[in-house]
Amino acid sequence: MMKFRKIIMFILIVNTLNLYCQNTVDIDFFLNNIGNSYSYKINANDYKIKKIQNGLFRKSLLPKVTLTSSIPYQRAISDVTQPDGTIKFIERNYLNPNIGLNTTQFLPFTGGTISLSNSINYSRDFNNNYSNFSSNWVNLSYQQSINGYNDYKWEKKINTLTKKKDSIEYYQNVIRLKYDIAKSYIDAETSQLKSHLLQENMNKVKFMLNEINEKYKHGRAIKTDVEQTELTLEQLKGYLEANKIEHQNSLNQLKRTANIEIQDSILLEGIGEIEFTINKDELIKIMEENGYNIEWKIKELEAEANLDRIKKEGSMSLNLQLGLGLNSSANEISQLFNTPRQTQFVTLGVKVPILDWGASKDKTNIAFVEKENLKYKIEEERNRKIQAIEELINYYWTLKSQIQSLKQQIILSNKLTDNYKELLLLGRKTVSEYKNQIYENINLSIECEKLKNNLYLLKLKIDELNLKH
Template sequence: MKIDRLLFIKCLFILFALGADFNLAKAQDTQTFTLKDLVQHAKDNSPEALRAKNRRENNYWQYRLFKSNYNPQLRLTGTIPQYSQEFNNVTQPDGSIVPIQVNQNVMDLGLGLEQVIGVTGGTVSVNTSTNRFDNFLSNPGEPQTRYSGVPVNVALQQPIFAYNRFKWDKRIEPLLYEESKREYVEEMEKVSIYVTGLYFEYLIAQVNSEIAATNLKNTNDIFAIEKRRNAMGVTPEDELLQIELQVLNAQQAMAEAQLSLESAAFTMNSFIGLNQSSKLNLISPENIPIFEVDVDRAIELAFQNRAEAIGYDRQRTQAASEVAMARGQRFQVLLNARYGYNNAAFNFPDIYQNPNTQALVSVGLSVPILDWGRNKARMSMAMANQELVENTVAQELINFEQQIFTKVKNFMMIKERLNVTRVSDDVAQRRYEIALKRYQTGNVSITNLNIAQNEKDSNKRDFYTSLRDFWVAYYELRALTLYDFENEELLYVPEKD
């Protein structure tokens, strides 16, 4: 008997341990998040955030490519080798054509250091090159190999009165890069806004599930009370059936609330990159930050920090660049100048002995005499587009300021409404608890109890809706100004590149 008791105790201990391990594993599958924790998790892991990071990296390398255009370029060119064995038709002085056998090889190498002149749009370079020619069918006694080359020369290529792409790129590309960096911060804040919506979609589904479970329990308790009263002849049969119908409706509401909770969890896990089997436990962010937002200050911050503010300057500059491009296409003048030395020899070292002077100056000209109004149309179109950009930007500036003004006012209104719904929720909850106790003692009818319950549920949902609106507006305000009003710090600080 004693052995059986010990065996029974051991079995209980094993079952308890297994149960504890199961509960521990179950607890590990459930992840608890606050709103700010989940927002940060989404910024670090969500596909949308990762795409924004990829775009930021692409913009960075595009800017690096632009900057490299203004650095010296050392370039090696050449052909190694160019061998040919064929018959070439050679025209003779009398007009006849004689096929001549060719068996030769040509090799050339060149090294040049090139630098863009950003102010003028020209290019200056320092070059050296060498060439080797091998004639494998040379006559006996004739040299088979010849060398030629340019020990050094300096070349300048300078467009005159032309569109200077380098000058305009130097004004536009830094604006584009700065705009892209601010857009990245804005995209991160948009991720915050979206995940906040998902957070409250799940949280409200979680609250609805808790409401449905509480209502189902209370309705079952009420049904049990009314069945006893019906047995005593106090509650009529039709009222009992009505309460039974309420039990069935509560069961249906419970099933719908559970389905909504699972659907919200699926959407949340997909967005933030969690496993679909992970269970979420979201903490209601009821402790809202206390700070005031001044409209003028918010507008000032938006113009100071937002990508759109940079974008307006960039649009104007691009429009001016198009006008300059149209003006530069009216006629084209190109100056080419080159000065240096060249030589030819049968031995490679002799190329650098007493080389000959090499000089070249040329001015190319292309001026349309009759273009049927093409230049005028091109110029007029560019100027009309510039005027359109100016007018569009002026209107966008007004809309931009109006948007900030509206969002700040809306935030202040939502904050006030949240305080009202918080009190209403507390009052409705206490009223229902009192009504339930009075119903249990027979001092309140089932109709009044149902009204109290509906008001309790309605005010609870209104409170969480207002809470959602507050936090969405909170992150919208951050995105619109790139400023954290709670901690009084900038979300983006320009860096010197």
């Protein structure tokens, strides 16, 4: 009897040493290497694209310079009536190369456009041996809608908020990815814990089976007790084998999510119970600052811009164009830049809608209703967000109370399991009762671990609202 106990103790010590000899990692190892994940790389590239797109708006306000050139050649055969009434076919060959430089500048505060153009043209008639040069020294013009829709007024505001919104979404996606990795880690660690508990209780049942066999040999136990203990041991072995498959699947899922190669024999450390507090008012304030208000402010600006555009498109509009130019032409290029010809122009255009059968008014009414409806949606969304925060807080306190309750239950269950073992050896408890107590003990430990892990995942959800990454 004493010899068998020594063997069991030796096995437990060896198993413990094997555990510590295994490669051990914690959840921070995976979260700190989040950059290996393909989802993280995709998110980073998407954010890079959005930053470039936001920068395009600023570049659209800079001058645009375009160089154009063409060398058109034309050959034509036309019929020409001669003085004597006969028709003669004459071939004509023309060459008209040109080169031009155009510069445009958008004026964001007025919505107008300044244009500056320069060009040189050459015309050659090969049949008549005639050449001509012409030059547009400078042609400066300004075009302005006096009371029209100005894109810049709205796009600047929207673009500024969009940049902040894109940054917030990037960090929120990083936190969501951390949540996915943490969830995969927790699933793998929970199945690992279950295997450990099953193995631990198998060793206890093996010990009990040896004790009952000894009692059976001396007539102090019946054969049924031995058979029930053997059946319990076989059941635990079956659960352990099934859980090993589940653990392998959860490890594979963790590898795929984190994109990190890990050994199947790796030992995952438990997360443990974390401590944090939730302030409802502060959480609502941060939630409104981080994404909620920005997203709806963008929608409000878009609605106002749409209303402004529809109003101005359906009303009388005034457009102003003015400019000046210096031009010259000559048969020889050496004489092209002598005295230029001057031109100036001023154009005032008016567009007055007379009859559109009320279409403009209907479009304006639609825009008004959409803007009003947007306000209702904002309030509705805000209430939904606040309700979600309240549910998170309630869930937090539920988890905390359940964890404390389960801790006490586990302490009592461990004591009860030891008592059942002693009572079973004394014949005061049956093998079936001892088996049920073992399963109850395992289930309580697993459930407590799940609650602690859920508390950790809840913290990541709170971090997403707080934008803590």
